[in-house]
Amino acid sequence: MAKITYVEFNGNARTVDVADGVSLMEGALGNGVRGIDGDCGGNAACATCHVYVADGWTGKIGAISDMEEAMLELADGREANSRLACQIFSSSALDGMVVTMPETQH
Amino acid sequence: MASRHTLPRDESPVEWPLPPRIRPNLPDYTAATLGDWLKTAPLDEVDIADPIYWETDTNGIFFKRLRDEAPIHFTGINTARHRGYWSVSRWADIMAVDMNHAVFSSDAHLGGITLFDMDQDFIMPMFIAMDQPKHDVQRKAVNPIVSGSNLAAFESLIRERTQEVLDSLPRGEVFDWVDKVSIELTSRMLATLFDFPQEHRRKLTYWSDISTQDPELPGALTKEERQATLLGMLQEFMGLWNERVNDPEPKGDLVSMLAHNPATRDMPPMEFMGNLVLLIVGGNDTTRNSITGGLKFLTDNPAEFAKLRSNPALVESAVSEIIRYQTPLAHMRRTALEDTILAGHHIRKGDKVIMWYASGNRDERAIENPDAFIIDRDRPRQHMAFGFGIHRCVGNRLAELQLKILWEEILKRFDSIEVVAEPERVPSAFVRGYKSLMVRIPA
Numbered sequence: 001m002a003k004i005t006y007v008e009f010n011g012n013a014r015t016v017d018v019a020d021g022v023s024l025m026e027g028a029l030g031n032g033v034r035g036i037d038g039d040c041g042g043n044a045a046c047a048t049c050h051v052y053v054a055d056g057w058t059g060k061i062g063a064i065s066d067m068e069e070a071m072l073e074l075a076d077g078r079e080a081n082s083r084l085a086c087q088i089f090s091s092s093a094l095d096g097m098v099v100t101m102p103e104t105q106h
Numbered sequence: 107m108a109s110r111h112t113l114p115r116d117e118s119p120v121e122w123p124l125p126p127r128i129r130p131n132l133p134d135y136t137a138a139t140l141g142d143w144l145k146t147a148p149l150d151e152v153d154i155a156d157p158i159y160w161e162t163d164t165n166g167i168f169f170k171r172l173r174d175e176a177p178i179h180f181t182g183i184n185t186a187r188h189r190g191y192w193s194v195s196r197w198a199d200i201m202a203v204d205m206n207h208a209v210f211s212s213d214a215h216l217g218g219i220t221l222f223d224m225d226q227d228f229i230m231p232m233f234i235a236m237d238q239p240k241h242d243v244q245r246k247a248v249n250p251i252v253s254g255s256n257l258a259a260f261e262s263l264i265r266e267r268t269q270e271v272l273d274s275l276p277r278g279e280v281f282d283w284v285d286k287v288s289i290e291l292t293s294r295m296l297a298t299l300f301d302f303p304q305e306h307r308r309k310l311t312y313w314s315d316i317s318t319q320d321p322e323l324p325g326a327l328t329k330e331e332r333q334a335t336l337l338g339m340l341q342e343f344m345g346l347w348n349e350r351v352n353d354p355e356p357k358g359d360l361v362s363m364l365a366h367n368p369a370t371r372d373m374p375p376m377e378f379m380g381n382l383v384l385l386i387v388g389g390n391d392t393t394r395n396s397i398t399g400g401l402k403f404l405t406d407n408p409a410e411f412a413k414l415r416s417n418p419a420l421v422e423s424a425v426s427e428i429i430r431y432q433t434p435l436a437h438m439r440r441t442a443l444e445d446t447i448l449a450g451h452h453i454r455k456g457d458k459v460i461m462w463y464a465s466g467n468r469d470e471r472a473i474e475n476p477d478a479f480i481i482d483r484d485r486p487r488q489h490m491a492f493g494f495g496i497h498r499c500v501g502n503r504l505a506e507l508q509l510k511i512l513w514e515e516i517l518k519r520f521d522s523i524e525v526v527a528e529p530e531r532v533p534s535a536f537v538r539g540y541k542s543l544m545v546r547i548p549a
Contacts, residue, residue: 041472070242070495106503
């Protein structure tokens with residue numbers, strides 16, 4: 001399990017427990033965290049769970065797949081630390097991780 | 107047994123006019139008769155591309171059987187009309203095809219994104235019918251105008267236009283909701299997005315209808331007439347382009363954005379036309395039919411309508427449910443670039459593969475109680491009406507915003523809208539929608 005902090009675009013932050021193996025997209029939806037939609041259900045097929053990963057965590061969340069890269073390419077506000085939350089899976093190694101949401105999902 | 111692969115175009119070209127279609131031998135083609143027949147018909151004898159199944163809204167009976175009995179199914183009748191096609195009907199398989207753009211191509215030159223091949227004598231390249239990398243470059247040029255942050259600027263304008271349309275509706279008399287609300291609102295919105303003269307906005311509707319019209323239907327334009335009409339559209343838009351291309355800065359409209367963006371400013375005329383058609387159709391039929399469908403579904407499900415009236419905060423999730431339930435584009439098509447295996451079936455290079463979103467959105471394996479219209483589902487956004495992967499609808503946020511504002515304004519104004527007759531449906535396996543829906547708002 002990991003405590004994950006989700007920061008909305010307006011600065012509101014919420015920290016929730018996400019069980020091991022559960023994606024950060026599911027962790028948000030399951031806990032009513034706003035700002036993540038997850039329309040495709042977790043297949044890296046829609047880019048509506050776009051988040052920015054805080055410094056220092058990128059090395060712990062696995063590499064970006066070709067499909068995730070293709071979807072992020074078309075997302076608004078793509079940055080170097082952009083990821084799809086459905087492709088990040090919780091584990092104790094991510095305890096304390098912070099992700100920030102873009103202004104809107106598209 | 108006939109080949110279970112799409113006939114190659116060079117060996118079996120589809121000739122115009124199309125040969126007569128093989129239809130089941132039935133006393134009539136009413137919804138009742140077709141519905142009964144579909145319940146037990148041999149699957150191989152059903153060509154679900156036939157408009158009769160869409161005009162009568164009986165296609166769902168067939169898709170339920172496909173999902174259960176033959177989730178990857180080849181249609182090998184009427185091949186002289188469409189060369190044969192695979193139907194993919196389950197959510198998970200549709201997702202797999204939509205995600206695999208390296209194998210399943212959208213390229214216009216292979217036929218494009220609809221069951222019937224794009225007219226190869228009149229190819230209009232558009233990014234929905236392109237593969238990577240060119241697709242990405244052109245899509246990114248259009249993306250910003252329909253991003254959430256840009257749409258915030260449009261919200262008050264959309265609301266104003268919606269209020270005007272609703273306030274002008276007749277009271278105490280029967281009128282066509284499709285014409286007075288659905289078309290009126292979407293054409294105003296398109297004219298706004300293109301900064302096209304509002305007084306000529308119905309031209310946009312007309313061009314959209316011509317673009318997607320099934321050329322074999324009675325009264326349809328001939329190939330030549332259709333081409334001439336679309337060239338006329340191009341000419342009008344070239345006029346707007348020429349007015350705007352020399353502005354020092356692009357304005358906020360789509361024509362300006364295309365004329366100024368390095369990725370699109372040197373587009374050949376046919377490509378400009380293709381992208382215009384894409385944006386006009388994309389913003390027209392889809393939203394129009396979801397506007398009509400929404401009223402129909404809420405009327406058919408009075409308990410849901412009551413739920414919405416007592417809790418208008420449900421508008422957003424109701425809008426997602428309306429879009430799922432309507433699925434205004436019934437399918438998207440791909441062409442296999444290589445031999446591949448899809449859920450145990452050999453798909454050969456060149457085969458047409460149809461992703462039936464209308465079926466995936468009713469797949470019991472993915473959505474609980476999918477045939478029920480429920481405005482407060484747990485995950486209302488998880489539907490496939492916008493498609494998935496790199497070709498996912500670019501205008502989805504705009505569509506949702508338009509529908510959300512519409513229903514907010516309807517709830518504020520009308521205690522009752524009576525639907526007085528069954529709708530007349532569009533006879534098309536692509537655009538799933540309504541020609542008319544007669545209603546009456548009490549005086």
